[in-house]
Amino acid sequence: MNQPSDADSVAGAQQDPAANIRTLFDGRRLTPVQRRIARCLIQHASEADGLSSAQVGELAAVSQPSVVRFATALGYQGYPELRRAIRVAIRTAGIAPADTDQRNAYQDAVAAEAKNLRSLEARLSDPGELLRAGTLASRSRPLMVVGLRASAPLASYFAYFAAKVLAEVRIIDQAGTRLLDLLDQGRTAGATALVAFDLPRWPRETTQALGAARALGYCVVTITDSMSSPAAELSDVTLAAPVGTSLVYDSHAAPMVLTMALVQAICDAQPQSAQHRMEEFEEAAAERRYFHIQDVDRR
Numbered sequence: 001m002n003q004p005s006d007a008d009s010v011a012g013a014q015q016d017p018a019a020n021i022r023t024l025f026d027g028r029r030l031t032p033v034q035r036r037i038a039r040c041l042i043q044h045a046s047e048a049d050g051l052s053s054a055q056v057g058e059l060a061a062v063s064q065p066s067v068v069r070f071a072t073a074l075g076y077q078g079y080p081e082l083r084r085a086i087r088v089a090i091r092t093a094g095i096a097p098a099d100t101d102q103r104n105a106y107q108d109a110v111a112a113e114a115k116n117l118r119s120l121e122a123r124l125s126d127p128g129e130l131l132r133a134g135t136l137a138s139r140s141r142p143l144m145v146v147g148l149r150a151s152a153p154l155a156s157y158f159a160y161f162a163a164k165v166l167a168e169v170r171i172i173d174q175a176g177t178r179l180l181d182l183l184d185q186g187r188t189a190g191a192t193a194l195v196a197f198d199l200p201r202w203p204r205e206t207t208q209a210l211g212a213a214r215a216l217g218y219c220v221v222t223i224t225d226s227m228s229s230p231a232a233e234l235s236d237v238t239l240a241a242p243v244g245t246s247l248v249y250d251s252h253a254a255p256m257v258l259t260m261a262l263v264q265a266i267c268d269a270q271p272q273s274a275q276h277r278m279e280e281f282e283e284a285a286a287e288r289r290y291f292h293i294q295d296v297d298r299r
Helices: 004-012 019-022 032-043 055-060 062-072 079-091 105-123 128-138 149-162 177-189 204-216 255-268 271-288
Strands: 143-147 169-172 193-198 217-222 237-240
Touching: 019 079, 032 055, 032 062, 032 105, 055 062, 062 079, 105 255, 128 193, 128 217, 128 237, 128 255, 143 149, 143 177, 143 204, 149 169, 149 193, 149 204, 149 255, 169 177, 177 204, 177 271, 193 204, 193 255, 204 217, 237 255, 255 271
Parallel strands: 143 169, 143 193, 193 217, 217 237
Antiparallel strands: none
16 A cells, blocks of 8 residues: 655645544444444544554444444445545545534534535425325324334424314324224224324334325325335325434434424415414413413514
8 A cells, every 4th residue: 555645644634534534424324333433433533543443342332343343334344444444534635624623523413404404495495295295184184193213202293283283183102003003093083194204213113004004095194314215115295304313313303394394284284274273272371371471472
């Protein structure tokens, strides 16, 4: 292997090695353990190309085989090949933005989320599928909502607000035979649509539930992170927003914005009934003093 020249060394010294190493992992779907290893390599960028897999495992508090599996998950034949890629990344000039050394990992995560939101903004330039999803959901009595594992909080968030504008919303956040029972009961009660949330790591129980829902005759609307997610092919309407992958666990800023956009689309599909239900709730909230702030000046 050719040794770097003095000019190469100067160029490398003028950039942040951590930023160059980070490019090896950008856009990769990593498990929490793998993200821990990636973060360790970034934090020890100045010495990363000289660390053995055992040393990386010790620094990241994971097993040495986990480090090897991490390398193969990135597409390398083994850890030595990954280490060579790290060495090249450190020595390659012009990869890191000029201001990278002024930011920390938490700021980078926020910047990545901002990028995800801009991506969602671009996708919504044509709101046709979102409006179609709102129409399907608004006509279902009751509206069924499914969200399992990491998707459960977002499903609950959606169901809370959807229930303010729809007559009845039923949420299912537990897998198993009980889930199938609830789908049956919803269909018997007149439900025609189901809104599902399927965020990484895409639980198998979710796709099984959607398969059962399709067999029962539900129209399925799915909020997920990618049009190629396992749930997409089981959905009548798929709405996608990328998740943040810069932290140990995924962050869901863009999917949450998309969720509230779907609530808005439901309101837009039946504006009079939605407005009536919102006014009813506000009157009840004021009478029963639900909140410390009863009136909000929106001027």
